[in-house]
Amino acid sequence: xxxxxxxQATGQVxxxxxxxxxxxxxxxxxxxxxxxxxxxxxxxMFFVIAYPIAYxxxxxxxxxxxxxxxxxxxLTNYTSIITAERFWMIxxxxxxxxxxxxxxxxxxxxxxxxxxxxxxxxxxxxxxxFLIPWVISxxxxxxxxxxxxxxxYGLVSGMLMDLGIISSPLVxxxxxxxxxxxxILVNVWKDFPFIMIMMLAGLQTVPDHLIRAAKMDGASTWQxxxxxxxxxxxxxxxxxxxxxxxxxxxHFTLPWIMTGxxxxxxxxxxxxxxxxxxxxSLRFGIASAFSVVLFIIMMSMAYFYVKxxxxxxxxxx
Amino acid sequence: MAEELNKLNLPLGYxxxxxxxxxxxxxxxxxxxxxxxxxxxETDDDEPDVGAAETDDDEDEEDVEEPEEDEEEEEEExxxxxxxxxxxxxxxxxxxxxxxxxxxxxxTAEFCSNIVPLDYExxxxxxxxxxxxxxxxxxxxxxxxxxxxxxxxxxxIPLSVGEGVQSHTYGDxxxxxxxxxxxxxxxxxARLPILWGVEFAARDMLEEINLADFGFSEDDFWPxxxxxxxxxxxxxxxxxxxxxxxxxxxKQLFEDAGLDPEDPPxxxxxxxxxxxIISEETGAHGFGMVARVNHGNTPFRxxxxxxxxxxxxxxxxxxxxxxxxxxxxxDGAKAALQAYHDMYVRDQSVPTGALTNDNTANTxxxxxxxxxxxxxxxxxxxxxxxxxxxxxxxxxxxxxxxVDNIGYTLIPEGPARRAVVFGGSNIHIFKEEYSDHELxxxxxxxxxxxxxxPEWSTKLAWAGSNPGHLQGFRTHWMEQRLEEIDxxxxxxxxxxxxxxxxxxxxxxxxxxxxxxxMLQNVLTEQMSVDDAAEQAADEIEDIVAxxxxx
Numbered sequence: 001x002x003x004x005x006x007x008q009a010t011g012q013v014x015x016x017x018x019x020x021x022x023x024x025x026x027x028x029x030x031x032x033x034x035x036x037x038x039x040x041x042x043x044x045m046f047f048v049i050a051y052p053i054a055y056x057x058x059x060x061x062x063x064x065x066x067x068x069x070x071x072x073x074x075l076t077n078y079t080s081i082i083t084a085e086r087f088w089m090i091x092x093x094x095x096x097x098x099x100x101x102x103x104x105x106x107x108x109x110x111x112x113x114x115x116x117x118x119x120x121x122x123x124x125x126x127x128x129x130f131l132i133p134w135v136i137s138x139x140x141x142x143x144x145x146x147x148x149x150x151x152x153y154g155l156v157s158g159m160l161m162d163l164g165i166i167s168s169p170l171v172x173x174x175x176x177x178x179x180x181x182x183x184i185l186v187n188v189w190k191d192f193p194f195i196m197i198m199m200l201a202g203l204q205t206v207p208d209h210l211i212r213a214a215k216m217d218g219a220s221t222w223q224x225x226x227x228x229x230x231x232x233x234x235x236x237x238x239x240x241x242x243x244x245x246x247x248x249x250x251h252f253t254l255p256w257i258m259t260g261x262x263x264x265x266x267x268x269x270x271x272x273x274x275x276x277x278x279x280x281s282l283r284f285g286i287a288s289a290f291s292v293v294l295f296i297i298m299m300s301m302a303y304f305y306v307k308x309x310x311x312x313x314x315x316x317x
Numbered sequence: 318m319a320e321e322l323n324k325l326n327l328p329l330g331y332x333x334x335x336x337x338x339x340x341x342x343x344x345x346x347x348x349x350x351x352x353x354x355x356x357x358x359e360t361d362d363d364e365p366d367v368g369a370a371e372t373d374d375d376e377d378e379e380d381v382e383e384p385e386e387d388e389e390e391e392e393e394e395x396x397x398x399x400x401x402x403x404x405x406x407x408x409x410x411x412x413x414x415x416x417x418x419x420x421x422x423x424x425t426a427e428f429c430s431n432i433v434p435l436d437y438e439x440x441x442x443x444x445x446x447x448x449x450x451x452x453x454x455x456x457x458x459x460x461x462x463x464x465x466x467x468x469x470x471x472x473x474i475p476l477s478v479g480e481g482v483q484s485h486t487y488g489d490x491x492x493x494x495x496x497x498x499x500x501x502x503x504x505x506x507a508r509l510p511i512l513w514g515v516e517f518a519a520r521d522m523l524e525e526i527n528l529a530d531f532g533f534s535e536d537d538f539w540p541x542x543x544x545x546x547x548x549x550x551x552x553x554x555x556x557x558x559x560x561x562x563x564x565x566x567x568k569q570l571f572e573d574a575g576l577d578p579e580d581p582p583x584x585x586x587x588x589x590x591x592x593x594i595i596s597e598e599t600g601a602h603g604f605g606m607v608a609r610v611n612h613g614n615t616p617f618r619x620x621x622x623x624x625x626x627x628x629x630x631x632x633x634x635x636x637x638x639x640x641x642x643x644x645x646x647x648d649g650a651k652a653a654l655q656a657y658h659d660m661y662v663r664d665q666s667v668p669t670g671a672l673t674n675d676n677t678a679n680t681x682x683x684x685x686x687x688x689x690x691x692x693x694x695x696x697x698x699x700x701x702x703x704x705x706x707x708x709x710x711x712x713x714x715x716x717x718x719x720v721d722n723i724g725y726t727l728i729p730e731g732p733a734r735r736a737v738v739f740g741g742s743n744i745h746i747f748k749e750e751y752s753d754h755e756l757x758x759x760x761x762x763x764x765x766x767x768x769x770x771p772e773w774s775t776k777l778a779w780a781g782s783n784p785g786h787l788q789g790f791r792t793h794w795m796e797q798r799l800e801e802i803d804x805x806x807x808x809x810x811x812x813x814x815x816x817x818x819x820x821x822x823x824x825x826x827x828x829x830x831x832x833x834x835m836l837q838n839v840l841t842e843q844m845s846v847d848d849a850a851e852q853a854a855d856e857i858e859d860i861v862a863x864x865x866x867x
Contacts, residue, residue, distance in 0.1 A: 065863050066822035067519035080866030087867065151669035152602070152682060174672040176841050260611045263672040264837045277867075279492060280611055281826040282516070286867050 053295065059288035066282050077289035086265070094269040096180060097187070097255075098248040104188045105244060109195025114225075116196060117203045134193035142257035145186045149173050149258075176266045179259055183267055187254055191247070195240055202236030203229065235308065242305040246298060270294055403536055404787040409813045411806035419796030421788060425772040426470050432532045432766040438473030439760035440481065442752070444494065445508040446742075447484030452780070453699060459776045467767060474760045498522050502753040506761050508557055508744045508768070511545045511817065512824055517745065518548035519822040524746040524756075526552045531766045537786050541739040545817040553745060555769050556785035558778035560740035561811035562617070563804065564588075564729065565697060566690035567683065569722040574598035574689070581690070581726040585625050588690070588729055589656050589664070595689035596666035603666040605679030605691025606657065608836040614676040616818070616828040617738045618692045619657070619836060624816055625731025626653040630827050630857055633819045634736065640819050640861060643854035645835070649733055654839050654846045661840045672837055685712075686719050695808040696781030698723060725804035728811060739815030741782060744769060783809050823860045831856050 021027060028035065060077055062070040081087050116127045133141070148155045149172040157169035172182045206229050214224045252271045255261065261268035261276065268276075274294065278287035404417060426435060448456045464477050478484050483504065485493055491513055497503045498517060509517075517523050526546070528534055535543060538556045546554035568578035574595045582588045592603025607618045624634045627649020631640045644650060660667045668688070670678060682688035684701050701723065705716035728737050744765050749756040767773060775789035779798060789795055790809075799805055818824045835853035838844040844852065 063863075066516060076866065084867045146673070150678075151673075152678070152687075153685075169669065171669050174669055176843065259673055260609055262610045262833075262837050264841045264843045265610075265834065276611060276830065280830055282822070283826075283867075290867075 056288045056291050056295075059284055060292045061289075062285045064283065064285040070285070073285070077286050078293070080286065081289055081293065089265065090268050090270060090273050093180065093265075093267065094249065097184060097251075097267075097269050098245055101184050101187045101191070101248045102241065102244045104184065105191045105195055106241060108188060109192040109240075110199050112192060112196040113199035113203055116200055130196055131193045133190050134197075136190075138190070138253035139257060141186065141190055142254050145182075145254075146173065146258050149182055173259055174263055176263050179263060179267050183255055183258060186258070187248065187251065190254070191244065194247075195244060198236055198240040198243075199233065202233045206232045238308040239305065242301055242308065246301050246305070249294070249298065249301075404790055406539070406787075406813055409810060411810045414790060414795075414806045414809050415799060417791050418799050419791070419793045421771075421791035421793075423771045423788065423792055425466075425767060425770050428532060428770050429470060429763060429766050432530075433471075433759045433763040435470060436473060437471065437759055437763065439757040439763075440474060440754070441476070441506055441757055441760035441764055442481050442483075442504040442754045443476060443506045443508075443764060444483045444485060444490070444504040446487050446490055446510070447478065449486055453696070453703070456780050459779055463768075463773055463777060466773075467764070470767065471763055474763060476764070498747065498751045501751055503747040503751045505752055505754055505756050506744060506746055506764055508742050509554075511542075511556075511739070511741050511743055512828070514546060514554045514743050514745050515548050515820050515824065516822040517747070518551075518553040522748055522751045523553040524748055526555060526746070528552070528555065531555060531762055531769065533766075533769065533786070537788065539739070539785075539787070539812060539815065541815050541817050542741065542743075542785060545739065545741075545820055546743050546745075547820060554743035555765060556741060557744050557769055557774055558741045558782040558785045559812060559815070560694070560778075560782040561737045561808055561815050562621075562692050562694055562740075563725050563727060563808040563811055564690055565683070565693045565804075566724045566726065567686065567688065567719060567722055568724045569718065570595055570599055570601055570686070570689045571724075578722075578724065581724060582729050584729050585622055585653075585656055585731045589659055592660050592666040592689065593664040596664065599689075601687045601689055602668045602682060603664075603689045604660055605676070605682065605688050606661060606667040606671040607674055607676055607679065608657070608661075608671045608833060608840055609673055609675055610833040610837060611829055612675050612833070613829060615833040615836070617740065618676065619653075619832065620738050620816070620818070620828075621692065621728050621736045622656060622731070623650055623653040624736035625729065625734055626650065626656070627731070627733035628653050630832060631819045631821075631861065634734070634816050638819065640821050641858070643857040645850045645854035645857065649731075651846050651850050653731070654836070654850055657836060658839050658846060662842060672840060684716050684719055686715055692728060694781045695725075695802055695805045698725070698803050699780065723804075725807040727807065728814070735814045736816050737811045737814050739812075739817040741785060743785075783812060821861060826860060827857050831860070 021030075059070070061072060061074060063073045063076070064070050112130050116123065116130060136144075151157070151169055151171045151174045154169065154172070156172070157166065160166045161169065170178075172178045210228050211224055214228050219227065249269075250271055251269075252275065255267050255269055256272050256275070259267040261272050270290070271294070274287050274290045277283045277290060281287075405413075429435065448460050464482070468475055468477065476482050487510070490509070494503060494507060494509070494513075494517075498520075503522070514523065528537075533555065539559055542556035542559050543552065546552050546556065564581065566581050571578040571581070571591075574591075575598060576591060576594060582591045588604055595601060595603040605618075607614045609615050620630070623629060627644075628647050629635070629644045629650070631643055632638045633640070634644075661671060668674060668678065668682060676691070676693070679688060679691040680693070680697060680700065683691060684704050698720075701716070701720050705713065705720045708716045728735065730736075746756070746761050746765075768777070769786055771784060771786045771789040771792050772794065774784040774786040775792055775794045775798070778784055778789075780802075784790060784792075784795065818828055831853050835849045838849040838852070839846055
């Protein structure tokens with residue numbers, strides 16, 4: 001942590017920081033107005049977030065039969081999940097879905113951002129077109145793509161058959177091999193504009209004079225990107241990737257509507273499985289334990305996200 | 318003669334009309350009705366014609382003013398007379414349904430007045446699945462008419478959608494009612510699809526029902542419908558409507574495939590064979606299979622096949638189901654799975670999208686002339702007529718051709734039986750502690766009696782179901798339905814073959830997840846038929862025994 005001294009720091013902020021008392025309660029007392037401002041939000045969050053989380057953790061240690069009272073069963077729900085072959089199959093599906101979706105969306109989103117940043121006639125129109133998938137609702141997206149991929153009357157098969165490229169319809173969403181890649185394709189199509197926007201914002205923070213200097217030094221386009229642009233985008237990239245990973249881990253709508261987790265559970269991911277366990281099978285105990293496992297994973301992600309977000313704060317002090 | 322019959326032991330509100338007497342005479346001659354009815358019909362020859370409505374009016378007053386006397390009279394009458402108005406389910410067939418329709422007049426207000434006085438003042442909250450954008454206009458009209466009629470009949474218990482009444486969609490209602498009940502904010506009365514009530518009964522959230530408190534008896538409902546309202550030997554609901562499906566087929570495709578369009582498949586083995594022939598000869602799909610996981614359409618379409626071959630998820634198709642042992646290990650269950658495997662994998666004669674399709678996809682394929690046959694509601698005919706009218710150009714011609722060639726037939730039978738899922742809805746009363754509204758028993762009894770009596774159990778089931786109250790089949794509203802809705806009598810004729818899903822709270826999980834996953838494991842060849850059936854049987858037995866971990 002950088003030590004701020006009156007000599008090194010500039011302005012009143014640094015001087016005030018150096019005079020802050022070490023006792024945390026005294027500091028909190030002095031900042032009472034800040035706490036008063038956030039109290040309503042914290043109060044609401046307690047009921048809509050903290051209480052459900054606490055209750056979910058509580059339920060995760062119980063068996064919850066449909067008829068009768070809940071029964072304490074310790075860690076049985078957790079061991080049952082961890083030792084089940086199905087859990088690992090669904091974990092594999094989830095990793096496949098999340099990692100491939102994130103990487104592809106990042107590559108395409110970054111490429112789109114680089115294009116959208118260049119100055120050319122129609123740039124605004126291109127930016128607008130790129131944003132279309134992002135502004136369409138997930139539910140509408142899911143139904144449109146089901147129609148496009150449908151094994152019996154899908155647009156893709158219809159067009160390819162009309163062109164004489166294939167003789168019978170492609171089996172996509174009903175194939176254990178191709179259903180997940182198809183979902184990932186739709187997910188990437190849906191999410192790349194978000195990454196484009198984030199990267200575009202990052203690109204606009206790269207100082208122009210550094211690019212010009214690199215050009216004058218004879219750097220190629222790739223070298224300019226690799227040695228000048230990319231280092232400036234590091235923070236944005238980390239945050240964008242973390243957000244995208246968390247979004248994909250939590251993504252429910254597309255797999256649920258497009259395949260319902262099928263065929264033969266090959267597109268079930270953690271979040272659809274938790275939903276099915278809780279609201280289709282009414283196994284709230286198991287679903288809660290599953291949710292707690294997911295919660296720990298998500299909080300780990302959140303830790304890195306917050307750390308990335310606040311990485312510069314200490315230095316700024 | 319109608320007058321004399323009406324002086325017999327008919328329950329309050331029921332009146333045989335002149336037409337019904339003549340029809341009943343015909344039935345009696347056939348040995349269906351009791352001897353006393355036959356005698357009454359014979360003496361009718363010399364009787365002057367009596368306007369049924371006039372007779373009704375006279376009797377109405379007497380019934381309202383002197384109910385005790387009426388009851389006494391009922392006790393004195395021989396039992397044979399009690400059968401005069403019963404619907405003989407042993408004679409059930411499309412012809413019988415046509416025969417009895419329109420043979421009875423019914424006065425709902427009079428009937429209800431003997432349950433709860435019409436000037437009663439009270440309040441009740443009510444939830445149900447109301448019409449949606451996808452519902453035909455007639456459903457909207459009857460829904461509106463129902464609430465108008467209710468408020469006219471019971472002005473002291475005002476109800477309308479938004480004012481004490483919540484209308485849900487099918488997709489949302491279960492979660493919403495669950496959430497409300499857990500939060501002690503359930504409605505006093507709820508009309509729920511047939512599978513859902515048992516969960517709340519098992520959680521001890523529902524009031525036990527005594528049919529007599531509502532003016533009904535067991536004879537008024539299908540045994541299977543009442544069975545779906547039972548939990549641990551007690552009744553927790555009253556059937557409002559019962560739903561059975563039929564096999565819909567495209568006669569033109571049959572002809573194109575070289576099959577006799579007037580001779581649809583009578584067995585499931587023939588369905589497999591016809592499906593293959595249609596697919597090979599016409600390029601269209603033969604049979605509309607649905608095997609999507611987490612979707613109610615799947616068990617409604619697969620279970621009839623499973624039961625027909627002699628299998629079942631538990632033992633729900635047996636006479637006295639215990640819901641402990643799965644019969645998926647049986648040869649019959651494996652034969653049913655093999656039939657599905659043969660159609661999807663071996664013959665490829667069904668839509669490839671069966672693993673992700675719901676039944677709407679089948680309807681789309683059918684109206685496009687791309688599907689030979691599928692299991693559907695009677696309402697699907699009306700839906701296709703609508704679609705044909707909305708289509709334009711070549712599509713309109715094609716759709717009209719399909720509509721002109723629609724055939725309906727009973728769902729085929731298998732080696733064990735003919736079977737169909739006994740669907741529909743039941744009405745329940747939530748205990749006061751799970752509701753945010755004081756339970757006014759009389760108001761609850763009034764709305765239930767009003768809704769479950771023949772008139773509204775017929776009208777509210779107009780487009781795609783059947784009246785829960787068997788006397789609904791005798792009403793002139795049923796006669797009108799039969800005239801308006803083609804093939805209705807075929808789907809209705811499936812009622813005696815109806816088998817309810819297991820009446821246990823775990824039924825939703827078994828039917829919507831375990832059974833479809835078993836199917837998908839077979840259809841994707843992830844497992845053999847034997848392994849998939851064995852695994853599903855183990856899972857189901859674990860679920861009902863409470864042994865299932867993850």
